[in-house]
Amino acid sequence: MVNTNQPGPISQVLAPIRGHLIVSTLLAGLGTMLTLVPLAGIAHIAALALGQPGLTKLWPMQPQSAVGWTVAVGVICLFIGMTLILVGELTAHLADNRLVHQLRLATAQRLAKVPLGWFSNRTSGEVKQAMQDDIVTLHSLTAHFYTAAGRACGVILISVAYLLWLDWRMALLALLPFPGFFLFLRRAMNTDDAPRQDFVTQLGRLNSTTVEFVTGIPVVKAFGVTGKAHANYRDAVDSVAKAFTKLTGPLVASMAHAHAMIAPITVLGVVLASGTVFVGLGWMTPVEILPFALVAPGICAPLLLLHTLLHDLGSATGAAQRVIGLLETPILEPIPTTQQQTPVGNEVRFHNVSYAYDPQHQVLSGGSFTLQPNTITAIVGPSGAGKSTLAQLLLRFFDPTEGNITLGGADLRCIEASQLYRHIGFVLQDVRLIHASVRDNIALGHPSASAQEVESAARAANIHDRILALPRGYDSVIGEDAQLSGGERQRISVARAVLLDPPVLVLDEATAAADAQNEVALQNALSDFAQGRTLLVIAHRLDTIMHADRILVLENTRIVEQGTHEQLLQRNGRYAQLWAKGGYDIPVAEEVQPC
Template identity: 65%
Template sequence: METPDPASAKPKVRGPISQLLKPVRGRLIIAAMLAAVGAMLTLLPLAVIAHIARLALSDADMAQTQVWWAVTVGLASLCAGLLLIAASELLAHLADNRLTHHLRVAIAQRLSRVPLGWFTSRASGEVKQAMQDDINTLHSLTAHFYTTLGRAGGAILIALIYLFALDWRLAIVSLLPLGGFFLFFARAMKASEANMQAFAAGMGRIDNAVVEFVNGIAVVKSFSGSARAPRSYRDAVDAFAEAFVGFTRPLVAPMANANALIAPVTVLGMVLVFGTVFVGLGWMEPLDVLPFALVAPGLCGPLLLLHYITHDLNHATGAARRVQTLLDTPVLEQPNPSEQASPNGNEIRFERVSYAYDAERRVLADVNLTLKPGTTTAIVGYSGAGKSTLARLLLRFFDPTEGRITLGGVDIRHIESSSLYRHIGFVLQEVRLIHASVRDNIALGRPSATRQEIEEAARTANIHERILALPRGYDAVIGEDAQLSGGEQQRLSIARAVLLDPPVLVLDEATAAADAESEVAIQEALSRFAEGRTLLVIAHRLDTVMHADQIIVLDNGTVHEQGSHQQLLACKGLYARLWAQGGYTDSEQQAVPSC
């Protein structure tokens, strides 16, 4: 007989919930066990009541003493059960707090290391749903599901043991409605299962539409004259309404029948009818029916709880899957200690660099260029030509699909991240300021910078005087008493880059949001700052880079032309046409032969 190769056996893959709950699984199991024992103890008073009823019909002299003992035991068990349930809830909530903190920190750390291209293919609402809504959904799972399962399971188990110990025949009869409940419940779940995916997708689409609607509300109100929601939002709401109807319609009839069967009055009716029959047949005494009348209807509540938490479990499974997907997002590879190298100089080379977001979206193809130290290189071209992608590849926001980029002769993939960003500073179109003081925002990359160094960087970026005009100057907090325009925010980000004093500086439309009055001053300051440094500028207006040492003209992701301003004008190619159109690179693209 052939022995299977252990190496070829597929490893057992855990479900998304099992993977996420691993850090707190032990605590949740203990919480469920405490809840189960607590629920068993809280049901003991029902048996005490039945026992007291028996004593009431027995010898009076013996009954009084035993009644007091029974009452004492019942109250003690009730108090002990409530304490255990409270302890289980506390333990579960502490575990939930730990898990929530762990997941949010882990996701934030993961997303801080993913390629920027990952974000471009996803809506912000999708990320927000996983980081906020789905983790909130998991709260019900960790803080309530296991304790509820323990309470319901403990109550059902002790009740069944008690009833079968009294009379197995009436115990079986008492459970018949409960069996019918599970049959209808299973039918309902099977009917709605096919629509669960559409229901979850509809929720995600609404999240995305809400983000888009809020971001574009100013435009909507300006052009439509009202606050009516854009069509995409209305379509998302309508689609979700249809998905919700499709999800709930198959549930209505089966769940109505199931709830009718599990109603306490239904179970009590079964107990009384068959109890009367059994008494008439002489199988049991009338008083023996009392425990069934007290305990059997009490099984309905725990079973309904199981139904509700099973429904929540379905939502939690989808939420856990989305959270786990974020945690499994591929990240940029970091070099091993043995592979790390330090750049020798600041020369930058793009060697046969290509990049594609996916198989259908190729952005750059076979780009070769060199950025000499101390020179300024400008990247121009029509919108969508790949200018910003080229800059972000140098910043290693993502890695080339093919080829490599070197800094000082070293592949930037072999340079540790903190070392790379000490060599390369950047100012991008999208300004990102943190909720902190102006001083802290400028010193984000150099927290140890002195006040004088911070202010000097602000002067270089032509933002010092504006900061002094704020209510608390450099101590003013962004978003509170520091309300800055787009151009002012951009100048603040430039000051941040100036303070880092990197040998290489990347400027992607750095002055796009600056007003005309400050743009010239910023350009002059950046020119002075660029002396002795390698400067890469992504330009929208050609007149801002006409003095660059070399100008790279991109067209459809390839280097179409390369040279100085005068050389490219003399070439009478694409650059000359852009210049003739007014120097703007967003004009309608027309076919122009390569120089």
């Protein structure tokens, strides 16, 4: 059952500063009302100057002193109103600064506690949108939306109240265009949904055609079929243009009528026409029409502003939903001090380990094996069999849904993170370097390392000479003056692992991104570094792991075979079939990790 009492995403995000926003909105609205007092004063002075006392109920004094008092009250109200608006804006901006500060800290603290595997399922753009772009969108909401809405509502309320107070009959006629605006606006919002669906369909077709066109350029050029490729793309572009025209035609017409209804000239025309009739009937004097001519057209701009603000609220709602989603990301539960365990030795055991992203995505089922100290264990199998997931479980990127993994007899879930990664290092296929110097990237897990220790690690990873060739050597910044190839980035990752000097090492396709020259350098670096360590190696190329102490064959999320290279060949099972097909893994459906 849906909980209808659940507050909306914007209400949830703005809860800590709700009181400040209410105050800022009221101050802005009241201040705007006071700034409009001079308009009433102008109409009153005009009546006094013309000797017509029709508006003297506004300020019942003698004409000689009334003008001075009217001017004084108008100026005082103007400055008080501007001060209230200023205080309201300041209150909103201070509340916004507090909220943005809290959200940025909260999202960073949340991400520090989520499983490392969470990041492998998301692009940096997705995380950046929630942490930066969406919070900037919420800044516009908190710092500007509510005070702007308060000012607009203040203008509308005080104007309508003032006009009704002067003459309710004339006020109703002067305000007559505004209901028409809402009727045309509702008509625009209730347009046929078919053109909208057609536009979405054609836009999807254009996206697909664009991808096909761009990715297929080498083929169409090689086979001389550019005319057909261009024709398909051009047809998709034309279809989008036609669908857009069908969608926006009625919408633009209705919106144009709505805006025409509350154009200042329209409202002024209604006021003058109605005023002429009222004067002719003797119900009002010409000077009594002046306040309506001054105030009624002034309602148009704030009403349009209010409409625009409410329309833009949709994007803020989406931003709030994404920020809340980020703040509610499941985390690895902290380990109570009383439950923390310390590894004794470096033996790794998998006990009936299973893992599933959800009930429909079982990735690993009942895996049990042991990584003996100072041995090499290799994992092979088709793509999607769960090889990388198994390695990520050892690194505690995720926690098993069933079973457990122990290091030196201690459950990984009971080992403090910094202690865990002093025992287990890794070099993965997908290398993540931060926007910092090469030195800082190598020393990421050991910030207190000396320059000599960093350089020694780089030498061991066969990357020292390449770093010295950079414009500023070890001080060169990744992404600025340090442009590195995939293989060179992998060697930076190896140097990072060397510096930590862990007794257990996980290698997941560590040479996959390297060219032939870099692969040789990487293999040499890894061979030297692996000496005397416990290794878990994932590889598609069987000839690179044939000398492993144990080989695990995964298929359909299960370990179907295990043993040495010779033992597995003698069994003539799945491993032997893979070896007979050239020593390479058979590619099947890619392992999909849902976001």
